Amino acid sequence: MQTIFVMVKCELGKAYQVADQAVQEIEQVSEVHSISGQYDLLMKCYLTQDMDIGRFVTENIQTLGGVRDTFTLIAYKAFA
Secondary structure, eight states, rough: OEEEEEEEEOEEEEEEEEHHHHHHHTTTEEEEEOSSOOOSSEEEEEEESSSOOOHIIIIIITTTTTTEEEEEEEOOOOOO
């Protein structure tokens, strides 16, 4: 299992719509948090080892209505 975090910048007034749509439609999205700063949302996603991260983000998250930009962080378990 791979864990990625995707920061999402939304169109003005669309953050709640994007968050709701992500949780309802994308099974790999486990959590969505509202954040302050340059981006509006932080999505925690669990992907299988064979899933391509770039393809997942571009085909599933970036295509949600109201998404303007994304920034992806790949997380590795550092402690056993």
